[in-house]
Amino acid sequence: xxxxxxxxxxxxxxxxxxxxxxxxxxxxxxxxxxxxxxxxxxxxxxxxxxxxxxxxxxxxxxxxxxxxxxxxxxxxxxxxxxxxxxxxxxxxxxxxxxxxxxxxxxxxxxxxxxxxxxxxxxxxxxxxxxxxxxxxxxxxxxxxxxxxxxxxxxxxxxxxxxxxxxxxxxxxxxxxxxxxxxxxxxxxxxxxxxxxxxxxxxxxxxxxxxxxxxxxxxxxxxxxxxxxxxxxxxxxxxxxxxxxxxxxxxxxxxxxxxxxxxxxxxxxxxxxxxxxxxxxxxxxxxxxxxxxxxxxxxxxxxxxxxxxxxxxxxxxxxxxxxxxxxxx
Amino acid sequence: xxxxxxxxxxxxxxxxxxxxxxxxxxxxxxxxxxxxxxxxxxxxxxxxxxxxxxxxxxxxxxxxxxxxxxxxxxxxxxxxxxxxxxxxxxxxxxxxxxxxxxxxxxxxxxxxxxxxxxxxxxxxxxxxxxxxxxxxxxxxxxxxxxxxxxxxxxxxxxxxxxxxxxxxxxxxxxxxxxxxxxxxxxxxxxxxxxxxxxxxxxxxxxxxxxxxxxxxxxxxxxxxxxxxxxxxxxxxxxxxxxxxxxxxxxxxxxxxxxxxxxxxxxxxxxxxxxxxxxxxxxxxxxxxxxxxxxxxxxxxxxxxxxxxxxxxxxxxxxxxxxxxxxxx
DNA sequence: CCGTTTCAGTGATACGGTTCAGTGAACCGC
DNA sequence: GCGGTTCACTGAACCGTATCACTGAAACGG
Numbered sequence: 001x002x003x004x005x006x007x008x009x010x011x012x013x014x015x016x017x018x019x020x021x022x023x024x025x026x027x028x029x030x031x032x033x034x035x036x037x038x039x040x041x042x043x044x045x046x047x048x049x050x051x052x053x054x055x056x057x058x059x060x061x062x063x064x065x066x067x068x069x070x071x072x073x074x075x076x077x078x079x080x081x082x083x084x085x086x087x088x089x090x091x092x093x094x095x096x097x098x099x100x101x102x103x104x105x106x107x108x109x110x111x112x113x114x115x116x117x118x119x120x121x122x123x124x125x126x127x128x129x130x131x132x133x134x135x136x137x138x139x140x141x142x143x144x145x146x147x148x149x150x151x152x153x154x155x156x157x158x159x160x161x162x163x164x165x166x167x168x169x170x171x172x173x174x175x176x177x178x179x180x181x182x183x184x185x186x187x188x189x190x191x192x193x194x195x196x197x198x199x200x201x202x203x204x205x206x207x208x209x210x211x212x213x214x215x216x217x218x219x220x221x222x223x224x225x226x227x228x229x230x231x232x233x234x235x236x237x238x239x240x241x242x243x244x245x246x247x248x249x250x251x252x253x254x255x256x257x258x259x260x261x262x263x264x265x266x267x268x269x270x271x272x273x274x275x276x277x278x279x280x281x282x283x284x285x286x287x288x289x290x291x292x293x294x295x296x297x298x299x300x301x302x303x304x305x306x307x308x309x310x311x312x313x314x315x316x317x318x319x320x321x322x323x324x325x326x327x328x
Numbered sequence: 329x330x331x332x333x334x335x336x337x338x339x340x341x342x343x344x345x346x347x348x349x350x351x352x353x354x355x356x357x358x359x360x361x362x363x364x365x366x367x368x369x370x371x372x373x374x375x376x377x378x379x380x381x382x383x384x385x386x387x388x389x390x391x392x393x394x395x396x397x398x399x400x401x402x403x404x405x406x407x408x409x410x411x412x413x414x415x416x417x418x419x420x421x422x423x424x425x426x427x428x429x430x431x432x433x434x435x436x437x438x439x440x441x442x443x444x445x446x447x448x449x450x451x452x453x454x455x456x457x458x459x460x461x462x463x464x465x466x467x468x469x470x471x472x473x474x475x476x477x478x479x480x481x482x483x484x485x486x487x488x489x490x491x492x493x494x495x496x497x498x499x500x501x502x503x504x505x506x507x508x509x510x511x512x513x514x515x516x517x518x519x520x521x522x523x524x525x526x527x528x529x530x531x532x533x534x535x536x537x538x539x540x541x542x543x544x545x546x547x548x549x550x551x552x553x554x555x556x557x558x559x560x561x562x563x564x565x566x567x568x569x570x571x572x573x574x575x576x577x578x579x580x581x582x583x584x585x586x587x588x589x590x591x592x593x594x595x596x597x598x599x600x601x602x603x604x605x606x607x608x609x610x611x612x613x614x615x616x617x618x619x620x621x622x623x624x625x626x627x628x629x630x631x632x633x634x635x636x637x638x639x640x641x642x643x644x645x646x647x648x649x650x651x652x653x654x655x656x
Numbered sequence: 657c658c659g660t661t662t663c664a665g666t667g668a669t670a671c672g673g674t675t676c677a678g679t680g681a682a683c684c685g686c
Numbered sequence: 687g688c689g690g691t692t693c694a695c696t697g698a699a700c701c702g703t704a705t706c707a708c709t710g711a712a713a714c715g716g
Contacts, residue, residue, distance in 0.1 A: 051444075051446070052446065054385055057382055078406050078407075078410060082406060085426075094445070095425070097413060098417070099410070099417075116379075117380050117422070118379070118381050219605075273547045274602050277547075277578055277579055278606065278607070279607035
């Protein structure tokens with residue numbers, strides 16, 4: 001049995017003060033220096049620790065931030081989540097990490113559940129940034145969107161996917177690739193993603209012949225999707241919209257006895273630490289994950305403290321390794 | 329401004345019942361079928377959703393499970409955390425994921441913070457299983473330990489590290505390795521870990537010459553530790569007590585122009601999905617992560633519902649790939 | 657010396673549910 | 687027809703804190 005914890009009333013009794021005074025004292029408000037000391041001492045004596053639940057009920061603040069990830073099968077998103085969770089801990093907040101499994105309907109349901117859980121704020125990497133409920137959600141909880149811009153008054157850490165896509169496709173084109181398969185993450189339903197539009201637009205501009213297919217983030221799923229892609233009339237290069245998916249291409253190539261970049265070139269997107277370790281190293285678009293983490297935490301702190309909306313733009317760089325061949 | 333939510337009292341008023349009746353009805357207790365329907369309808373009408381905070385205060389249950397990880401820099405532990413988080417979600421619980429950064433002191437502090445947060449249970453992958461406070465913690469919150477056994481009445485998913493170490497070392501010995509460096513995860517302070525003892529014991533038994541060094545889980549840190557190890561008079565094989573650390577050995581070997589397994593053999597421990605993708609594939613000790621996740625979730629559910637303590641033992645298997653050479 | 661601030665602290669109420677003891681009515685067997 | 691159950695529901699207390707409105711005393715300015 002959990003032993004009963006001391007309450008604020010007991011501390012009040014012990015010090016001969018009112019519960020209100022104790023409440024103030026413990027938060028360093030409105031009381032004399034001397035009283036504060038007395039209260040602190042009594043609290044320590046009794047092993048008193050304010051009950052976060054009761055505190056949350058009374059004050060309306062929980063100290064918890066919801067972190068809603070598009071798909072935690074993606075190793076890069078895992079890193080992002082871990083980083084943000086750490087960053088929030090440093091600001092004395094807890095992160096409640098949830099996974100939408102790439103499903104927009106689930107994303108919506110979880111976002112609302114988190115709000116009902118009374119989180120102080122919500123950090124989201126939206127699967128479907130065009131969905132209508134984001135704007136509405138901003139009304140009831142401070143929101144920070146990572147990746148794509150959403151409607152409403154959310155703060156945002158926006159990825160400049162336009163530039164990212166351009167970097168990738170121009171690099172492929174410069175090395176002589178014309179026929180390129182693009183693997184984008186599978187969604188339960190397929191919202192019209194801005195990033196996808198950039199791909200087709202840029203491909204048109206550069207005169208590339210691209211074909212979009214979807215693949216799951218998980219290694220097994222991505223491998224089988226890539227397997228299908230690489231059998232038969234295969235493209236000269238595969239551009240994966242997440243390093244995790246590119247890993248599947250490596251696995252499939254291995255299974256099929258194809259060499260990278262000899263038989264097929266691979267381009268990633270994210271730059272997960274493991275990408276540099278593969279043979280050959282994965283050429284990919286790097287997104288400075290630490291910068292994103294810091295920005296997200298900063299914007300969330302500001303928003304949760306009633307600050308104003310802000311928006312930062314994240315720029316990508318091309319990380320050239322060895323997975324893209326120059327076509328003769 | 330968050331619009332005000334409906335309260336149970338408003339639902340009561342709308343249905344002409346007492347708040348108590350509504351409370352029961354919504355949880356399917358003690359009321360007639362017909363009343364339940366009426367209450368459900370009224371609740372839906374008003375958009376009523378029970379406030380989890382108030383509920384937690386009154387009932388003493390939060391629906392939240394603390395998940396305290398040894399070090400989330402370890403990719404395998406990341407996967408484990410994500411898996412457990414998903415598993416708990418399926419049981420309508422939320423996971424509060426925290427990272428001890430490999431620091432026993434921090435582990436202790438976080439465990440207590442989580443208890444004070446009123447989590448319904450705590451899942452821990454203890455850094456220092458021998459620490460005294462685990463037993464005490466069991467008294468106040470249902471506890472599930474993963475990995476090593478802790479004192480007290482916790483449920484446990486214990487890894488048979490003895491067998492794991494034996495598999496690894498016997499394999500290395502069978503292939504002719506005698507001088508082996510062992511890289512164990514860095515701890516802020518170094519508690520006497522059972523796994524480390526197994527290593528020295530087994531090494532003695534097998535007549536191996538082992539040298540223990542520590543390395544961080546993060547790729548950068550592990551790489552530099554491995555770098556030191558591989559310069560100068562290097563061993564014929566490195567046994568890493570986490571695949572994440574082995575990744576650092578791969579990176580260091582690459583920097584130094586050493587070939588794996590030509591110049592040095594590497595053995596991992598965990599079997600992270602990426603391990604099969606490296607060149608050569610990492611020979612490692614596999615721990616059926618899905619089984620561990622399922623067991624942990626099951627034990628936690630049982631413990632949180634007031635069930636009895638249980639203990640399951642997890643068996644490893646050797647996953648032979650190509651990173652260990654046969655010495656002539 | 658008086659009117660106004662400031663300070664330190666109080667009492668009451670709010671937060672939004674859960675839960676326990678109790679109540680009247682219907683139902684039961686005999 | 688009567689004691690005893692069961693059923694469906696009620697009223698009130700309670701969970702442990704925050705916060706608002708207020709008060710007496712001290713400090714202050716002129």
